[in-house]
Amino acid sequence: MSELLARHRAVIPNWVGLYYNDPIEIVSGKGNRVVDADGKSYLDFFAGILTNMIGYDVPEVREAVERQLATGVVHTSTVYLLRGQIELAEKIARLSGIPDAKVFFTNSGTEANETALLLATYARKSDQVLAMRQSYHGRSFGAVSVTSNRSWKNNSLSPLNVHFLHGADQHLAQFRGMSDADYVAACVDDLRHVLSTAVSNDVAALIAEPIQGVGGFTMPPDGLFAAYKEVLDEQGILFISDEVQTGWGRTGSAFFGIQNHGVTPDMMTFAKGLGNGFAVGGVVARGDLLDALHAAGVATFGGNPVSMAAANATLDYVLDHDLQANAARTGKIIIDGLRAAAQRLPVVKDVRGKGLMFAVELDTPAQAARFMEETKKAGLLAGKGGLRGTAIRMAPPLTISVDEAAEGLGIIVNALEVINAEAAQQ
Numbered sequence: 001m002s003e004l005l006a007r008h009r010a011v012i013p014n015w016v017g018l019y020y021n022d023p024i025e026i027v028s029g030k031g032n033r034v035v036d037a038d039g040k041s042y043l044d045f046f047a048g049i050l051t052n053m054i055g056y057d058v059p060e061v062r063e064a065v066e067r068q069l070a071t072g073v074v075h076t077s078t079v080y081l082l083r084g085q086i087e088l089a090e091k092i093a094r095l096s097g098i099p100d101a102k103v104f105f106t107n108s109g110t111e112a113n114e115t116a117l118l119l120a121t122y123a124r125k126s127d128q129v130l131a132m133r134q135s136y137h138g139r140s141f142g143a144v145s146v147t148s149n150r151s152w153k154n155n156s157l158s159p160l161n162v163h164f165l166h167g168a169d170q171h172l173a174q175f176r177g178m179s180d181a182d183y184v185a186a187c188v189d190d191l192r193h194v195l196s197t198a199v200s201n202d203v204a205a206l207i208a209e210p211i212q213g214v215g216g217f218t219m220p221p222d223g224l225f226a227a228y229k230e231v232l233d234e235q236g237i238l239f240i241s242d243e244v245q246t247g248w249g250r251t252g253s254a255f256f257g258i259q260n261h262g263v264t265p266d267m268m269t270f271a272k273g274l275g276n277g278f279a280v281g282g283v284v285a286r287g288d289l290l291d292a293l294h295a296a297g298v299a300t301f302g303g304n305p306v307s308m309a310a311a312n313a314t315l316d317y318v319l320d321h322d323l324q325a326n327a328a329r330t331g332k333i334i335i336d337g338l339r340a341a342a343q344r345l346p347v348v349k350d351v352r353g354k355g356l357m358f359a360v361e362l363d364t365p366a367q368a369a370r371f372m373e374e375t376k377k378a379g380l381l382a383g384k385g386g387l388r389g390t391a392i393r394m395a396p397p398l399t400i401s402v403d404e405a406a407e408g409l410g411i412i413v414n415a416l417e418v419i420n421a422e423a424a425q426q
Contacts, residue, residue, distance in 0.1 A: 029056025045394040046383040053273030055397040064313035084308030100287040105303035109244035109271035110138025112281040116240045116267045120205035128161045130206040136214035168218040180221035205238040210257030213245040216386025217359035225261040241265040249324030252355025278310035323398035327355035330405040337409040347420040357395045365389040374415035
């Protein structure tokens, strides 16, 4: 055991997990690659859990932060006007497509989801909330209550009365073999049944990830949330789209993940990639919802000048370089290549994704762990997740080049070939 690992285990909780048999310390980064303390370089296909959205050491972001630091002001609080916060809120409100939108900034996706749930339950005067099976919305008390993944749920206590819906579980026996249209119809029937049997009147909201992150990048067919929203609208139930992982063009086919369903939600939550590593999260919602709270509120560090400088520069970079189009182009190379390889590799149970958000489903958690070690050895960082710990989930920076996409694909396929050969010998 390394000296740093021993120190980690002495002072960091056991439930803060580390990847790899020999965990690595990342000490530098440039472009879409990082270097560990032993000098080994890696092509990063996990981006700090989808957070280093435009890679490492980006001059535009660094210079924006340095300009703010040079003023001597890293914090003033929201009792004063914050130019960078206002500028970023204007951009996000415009991009969201939500009518008369306003924005409240937080420090994380967990905090953003807590805020959205507060807004919804306040507006509807109800503690009843709908969420999706296999979901993950954060680690706090309220966020855990709308999380539907036992591996990430510490207790059953909840400030909310939650009912979980089908929608990203087409693999289950009762749905297997259905067309997308038939599956959507079955899910809508189930939603109507839940609203008729499991809840009282005045459900507050449905909160959903367009693509489930921790769930292993599982997703419903495009259009399911449009069909759900028709039912929700009949009863005035609000719709919250958790865009913490799917926002800012990552899916390639839309700037926000929910737009793949042709839906404009009442609220969207965001975090992770917007700050390219700086802590930023928030809610963009209809102005009447955000204005409605009667008590005073503040996020001490939410919207602070340094994070706003980084986030403004990051969002401008995404838009100026049309990184949504790059996600579509490079993601297709990788996903098409993985699907082609899967046809000759029985160990691969599924390949799924959109743009630069894709996953490979293996048969056992041991195979997923083996994949992680093989790709580490070959110089590529990946992630894992899924309900059973069998999904390899990957989301490179949106700046990945065509050559880097091909390089990463080659490493992934080689690792899968090794695992497939080992499985065949067992």
